[in-house]
Amino acid sequence: xNTVIIKIGGSTIDARGLLSELGQSIGMLSEDxxxxxxxxxxxxxxxxxxxxxxxxxxxxxxxxxxxxxxxxVQMVLSGDVNKRIVNALLGENVPAAGISGVDGGLFTASKxxxxxxxxxxxxxIEQVNTAFIDLFKxxxxxxxxxxxxxxxxxxxxxxxxxxxxxxxxxxxNADDLIxxxxxxxxxxxxxxxxxxxxxxxxxxxAAGHITGGMIPKLRSSADAIRKGVTRVHICGWHxxxxxxxxxxxxxxxxxxxxx
Ligand SMILES: Nc1ncnc2c1ncn2[C@@H]1O[C@H](COP(=O)(O)OP(=O)(O)OP(=O)(O)O)[C@@H](O)[C@H]1O
Ligand SMILES: [Mg+2]
Numbered sequence: 001x002n003t004v005i006i007k008i009g010g011s012t013i014d015a016r017g018l019l020s021e022l023g024q025s026i027g028m029l030s031e032d033x034x035x036x037x038x039x040x041x042x043x044x045x046x047x048x049x050x051x052x053x054x055x056x057x058x059x060x061x062x063x064x065x066x067x068x069x070x071x072x073v074q075m076v077l078s079g080d081v082n083k084r085i086v087n088a089l090l091g092e093n094v095p096a097a098g099i100s101g102v103d104g105g106l107f108t109a110s111k112x113x114x115x116x117x118x119x120x121x122x123x124x125i126e127q128v129n130t131a132f133i134d135l136f137k138x139x140x141x142x143x144x145x146x147x148x149x150x151x152x153x154x155x156x157x158x159x160x161x162x163x164x165x166x167x168x169x170x171x172x173n174a175d176d177l178i179x180x181x182x183x184x185x186x187x188x189x190x191x192x193x194x195x196x197x198x199x200x201x202x203x204x205x206a207a208g209h210i211t212g213g214m215i216p217k218l219r220s221s222a223d224a225i226r227k228g229v230t231r232v233h234i235c236g237w238h239x240x241x242x243x244x245x246x247x248x249x250x251x252x253x254x255x256x257x258x259x
Contacts, residue, residue, distance in 0.1 A: 002033045003174040007165035010042035011182040023092025025243035038145045040161035041081040059114040061215040065158045070121040073158045078146040096142040101149030104132035109149035109157040123157025128171035166220035170227040184236040185254030198222040221257040232257040
């Protein structure tokens with residue numbers, strides 16, 4: 001059985017028709033694939049924080065998260081966004097169920113420092129309860145995972161969705177990890193790179209070619225490759241064929257991360 005982690009980003013979720021195409025795409029996969037959807041929701045969190053007149057900043061692509069903000073993040077990601085995706089998948093007859101990192105103790109988080117700075121309730125994942133995911137696999141249910149997680153200290157942590165997807169991929173020894181974002185792939189000097197070696201990533205970041213949300217995406221990709229995930233792709237969404245194309249033959253319309 002091929003374990004396939006599909007991470008979808010916040011702005012892609014809001015793209016018209018994408019979620020039903022994702023459902024069709026998952027529905028077209030052969031029986032020997034076990035797809036898992038992990039989602040972000042950066043755009044929706046920003047919208048909600050704006051409504052509440054709450055300012056926020058990022059350090060290397062990670063949102064600085066105080067106690068009030070983590071509540072908003074949980075409400076938006078584990079509530080609204082997660083259920084919108086499940087609803088769309090069910091609409092395409094894909095049996096799906098939504099969970100967050102909190103549920104069933106899927107992810108145990110601890111506080112993450114970014115550039116040695118305390119950025120609040122931002123977590124990294126210490127442990128993954130893979131037995132919980134196995135229940136979905138045996139029930140032939142597609143898990144739709146919000147990255148919000150629980151700390152061993154009992155606090156709720158905002159975990160970057162790319163990090164969560166890659167930790168899940170590593171813990172499950174996944175075959176494919178596909179990051180679907182609002183860019184066609186990794187762009188360097190206005191051109192899309194077809195391939196990036198894990199050893200180039202820190203240099204590209206230091207040289208300023210990779211910024212914002214692409215930083216955690218590439219670092220998570222490198223971790224996944226180093227820990228044995230077979231294929232890691234970063235791509236945009238084209239149509240309901242996208243997923244199948246990314247899987248068969250390991251070809252990608254975007255960027256392949258390799259070791
Ligand atoms: N070299 C680069 N190539 C492509 N995109 C880049 C690059 N450097 C920075 N980016 C930015 O990274 C963004 C993608 O990361 P972002 O975190 O915004 O989206 P996401 O991870 O898909 O969604 P979410 O964070 O909601 O899960 C792109 O929209 C782009 O602005
Ligand atoms: Mg992101």
